[in-house]
Amino acid sequence: MNPTRRQLLASTGLGLAATATLPAHARLPVAGTKPNLFIGTGGTGHTYPGATLPFGMVQLSPDTGVERWETCSGYYKTDTSILGFSHTHLSGTGIGDMLDVLVVPSAGPVQLQPGTLENPDAGYRQRFSGEHAEPGYYRVALETGVQAELTVTERTGWHRYRFPAGKGHVLIDLSHLILDKSDSPPLVDEALLELAADGTLSGTRRVFRWAKGRRIFFAMQLSRKPDRITFIGDGDTEQPAGATRVAGKRLKAVLQFDDAGSAPLVIRCGISAVDADGARANLAAEAKHWDFDRVRREAAALWSKSLDSVKVEGGTADQRTILSSALYHAQLAPTLVSDVDGRYPGMDGKTQTVPAGGAAFSTYSLWDTYRSLHPLLTLVAPEQTKKLVDDMIRQTAQSRFGPLVWPLQGKETGTMIGWHGVVPLAEAHAKGIPADYAAAWPAIRKRSFDFTAPDKDNSLGRDLYDKLGYVPADKVFESVSRTQEYAYDDWASSHLARVAGATEDAERLHKRSGNWRNVIDGKIGFARPRFENGQWWKDYDPVQLGHMPKPWWRDYTEANGWQATFLNQHDIYGMIAHMGGDAAYEAKLDALFTAPSTLPDNAPPDISGLVGQYAHGNEPDQHAAYLYSYVGAPWKTQAMVRRLCVEMYKNDPDGIIGNDDCGQMSAWFVLSALGFYPVDPVEAVYVFGSPLFARAEMQLGKGRKLVVEAPGNRADTPYVAAVTWNGRPWRKSWISHRDLAAGGTLRFTMSATPNRAFGRALADRPPSFGRSPA
Template sequence: MHRPSILRTLVCLVVLGSTASMLAAPPGPVDWVNPLIGTASGKIGYGGTMPFVTPPFGMTDWTPQTRQNKISVVSYNYDDKTISGFIGTHQPAIWMGDYGYVTLMPEIGDLKTTPDERKLPFTHADEIAHPDFYSVRMDAGGGKQIRSEMTATERCSYMRFTFPANTPSRILIEASRAGHAGSVHVDAANHEITGYNPDRMDAHLGPAALKNFKGYFVVQFRQAFQKANTYGMDDAQASHARGAYAGFAPSTGKQVIELRVGTSFISIEQARENLKKEIPEWNFEAVRQALRDKWQAKLDRIGLQGASDEERGTVYTAAYHALLYPRIFSEYGRYYSAFDDTVHQGESYTAYSIWDTFRAENSLLTLLAPERVDGMITALLQNYREGGWMPKWPNPGYTNIMIGTHADSLVAEAIRKGFHGFDRDLAWKAVYKDAMTPPDGDTTRRWADREPHTPYEARGGLTYYKELGYIPTDKTAEASSRTLEDSYDDWCVAQVAKALGKEKDYQFFLHRSLNDRHLYNPADGLMRGKTSDGKWAAADAGWTEGTAWVYTWAPLHDEAGILELMGGDAAYNAKLDQHFAGGHNVHSNEPSHHYGYLYDFSGEPWKTQAKVREIALAEYAGQPVGLDGDDDCGQMSAWYLFTAFGIYPVNPASGDYMIGSPMFSRMSLRLANGKQFTVIADHNSSANVYIQSATLNGKPLTKPVIRYEDIMAGSTLHFVMGPETSHWAANWRAQAIQ
């Protein structure tokens, strides 16, 4: 299915009754976004995405609910045929849980409270999905239809439901599901239903019991109720879902019920205040236009020429996905902290999938949303102050998912790129603790993946890492991967120390960042785990979601060192050839994301040029099934965007961007400093993937790398492409850490 053209989009809007004011809006990049990309399973894979209506980094996302979400299941799946609600969700990824959510559903006929009872059939032909607007017609039976429309603000939603004539209508509000003691209250005099949901689906993963956690909501109706009541509230054990409904008298014509929903993690009063600030008037079109303008302002910074309609949709949808996370978690100067269960003054963010996003997503945000970076780093440092550590995967508190302390990379990258709006001394204390303080019970726990009710994991096995120079597979789970990723984090801590003038610490951590080399096994030319007695472990021992093939090149900071260990260019390239030929490169999972770019380090950049084009073609498309692997809070999408530009941050904290093969004839990025970074690729095509020559600002570029400063200066990177390999940049080599 190709992404519809702008003309077809506008026609669809007319058919489905969009307003004249929206039709008058000039087309732009937002029109190319297809939020359904990644929502279906098929030949490419399954992206686990949802068609969110929300602004960039919105606190609450709004989506139709075709299935009950939980850990490993998201609310919307393209292959489903029915809708059971419209949910304000905070679930950031398929393998994470939701928390503090609220669900609404229009109904006619008898009261139906369970998802199976209330679900209604729909078809994709009756569905419109845009970042600023979602609409669907559902079959309510007996030849009757209910139309549902949604738009949103940062913390709120505006919904509009159109019911058939001469039919009593009802809006159901589900505050919480079975087993969770949520609460709901009806205030008919003020046309308002309020409540809260205390559910945190992944509460078992973190160390903290959050007694004060609740997701609060306020639902305000434009029309007066004919009848309203609660349900499930008399069940003390909460074995039934708890919620409320508002009923409305029938109308001789189609009846339109409008409502607005405010959400908060502070209080019902704050949810009401959020509504007052964000949706002060009953004007659906104005709210939608404001949301459209926010997306347009961001997406319009990316210029694109030489792309097909489908490719254009893939590019701008990737940007949409990348601009969703991390999400804002503060409410006009205050925020609830899931790290000490208290409300604080300040700005906060959550949903950092850092093990995934430190690789490219965070680097993209430094270019596409630099105004957010200081606040995002500050939020991590606040988490450190409130809970004792920077988190690795807050949702919204500690979850102990994945390995390493890659917040160290985010801090190092922000400092390397000159961001100053956070406390650098506090940042040093946070990264130093990550690197030097083992977690509680470090030598008595295995730190198994998603082990429930453990203390914060930090760098599990750090005790052994400090003593032996590696983490032994017989003592700590995922030890081999941990050793390699901790080595990279040590390099990042070294960079923070250097920037702050801590020369002794810089040298210490720089030297310790070479611990990755302790796992190199010359017998098979791959990394391999070791046991506590210094012996080689089994080849498959100690890896995280991968194998030795996936992790051998994992030390992002030490590719030149790995090349030396392997015996030079020829051996390094031959091993990479084996990696790809053997099917070891699993792009749907993040440890493989930089592998296509590694030939840049070893004198065969033309192989990088062909490989990254091949991966992009195989793993991405402008279709519901157009994303392989969970998008992981924008990381999959960020990889595609960088690759489309022809660059990629193999070591994100270094400020270096390795050269790949630009996918289009011209791409540009309008920077926050008013300048523009431009990539031009003459003679570009699906066959002309090889760089014949390159210039940077008119001067010959003879190495396959540019720097952050080159981008921020508003440079022009100009390539001449061709169908044959060339020896452009074949003589460049990176310096190994000594």
């Protein structure tokens, strides 16, 4: 986190940075606005700039580092050398993995070790220049004179290398991966490389990084036959001349060309998380020619269609670029994991097959993405949402842990807390997306009520939560956050229980979803650690991370007492009453955004983007700015949302204030810039904020279109004076998904001064917990 930026955000008033002022009649169409794929590749955004397709299996991108937290995606914008180009990457995550099948083209001497960022000449790293990235395509000039280009289909990566005259080679490094000094070696326990009679190079490895024991397979073909292929075994041991196979743990192959510059070299590589046959079949299905430019054009066309789902006019050029880039980043994950024949690595450890027309996905960062990403996709990509919902239901039923948490290529990492896979399912049902939701219920019920079922860290303390009504802080770490997030999952699960006809279970879950109140001390108005004997932590300080000094035993998940106080998304009117009523709750929200922006020394870097004690750079309270609408003060929501849109996002590598978390931070911007946000996705309503642009069009599928108008919108008009929906006055500070998804025109009249009467009446406030305040 950049301290100067944190101080700036904490010290500005409303923080309404200057934007271009447009006359009401002016429109700046931005259908041609291109995303900046380097947004988030600096700071702590953890994004990558390489080639991929919407939700594609392959993410073919350059790698600049594997040892620092900044390079969880494998790439960092200010690094000065490139290791090579690998085929799988994670976008915006706080933990690293993947980087499978590194390809290193070079015209220099063959080197088998990468060297260091400080001394790239000690290995195969290469300095570079002339980077260019656009959706589905990347190119760069390497210092040895190689011109590198990358593009993709869903399951194959395509490389085109132009070598200078003379000798050149391509190194394939299967030992390349994200490192972690805390992990016990070996991170790769078995690997294989072999050359088939037809010239196809294939291989596999099993990796124990984050997703322990995941498998990757590849099949690679070259447009020109190498003059020599040398296999390298463990310890960089060169295999005998003529060898066509090598097994071990840290393997490499060197493909050498005596006249590398005689013609461009095209490499096409299929991957699979299932088996070698899957990789070869994916390659055969998606690489039937050698026309690199054709693949690039097809990738660009797919992205053009996806990015045209939201078009905006007005704002500044930078803001329009940020919007397009955010929409791009919001369509990178979840990632395809099923092969062309429908097979995928099941959560039960078995190879599973999707029904005809279906697909299986990986990289579900659900603790993050249930909040904004999945709600955004229900609007702009309903067909993709249907595929994801069907897949989550299948994988929930297959997993021995039940509801999905953070699955990666068939392995449940269990990262973060709760079992938030239930939320997109309950949300999708509430929004009318057809699926066999009842098929997931047995696994959800087991996670909810069977306390002998296997736990990962995400679900520890379920038995105490059920028995005591909260997770005690002296028994389980991160207890305060767990209690509230388990309660939210109970709320979502109660909806799915009703769908399955389990009425008694639904009532039990609905009642238990009120457990959040057992860790909110109404006397002081804060989320507070509570011990098994019922006593509160005596020396409570909301800035601290918990009652124990050791950083690994915190009472909150990536948050402190301030941020955890506003975790509740589903029973906001219950929370308001528990905190002493509208005035007390509004004052507590004011205090959140105006408190000193200080953090303890042991705070994780995830707590970033502070405005007071609100942390926009992490997920727990990203809905907090919208909570003013529930106490009849939506004008405060409007001011703060506009400030966050302007100050927390930049058209710059350091343009995302925290980890993008598989598109969650980006999706927050897209929705908020359009003027509305899903505080509780399961409620299936959106709370109005402050639209950033003068006009926006959203394609909703099946020919439906949503138009959001805010004529004359400027930097100094963050407030909503009035709203109309399809030409009729709209007094409410919210609107339902059913209304928006049907299409129409939502028109905001913006103002430099607040209209404190708008949304003030009880009848005009958003519903919560299935009820309105009236």
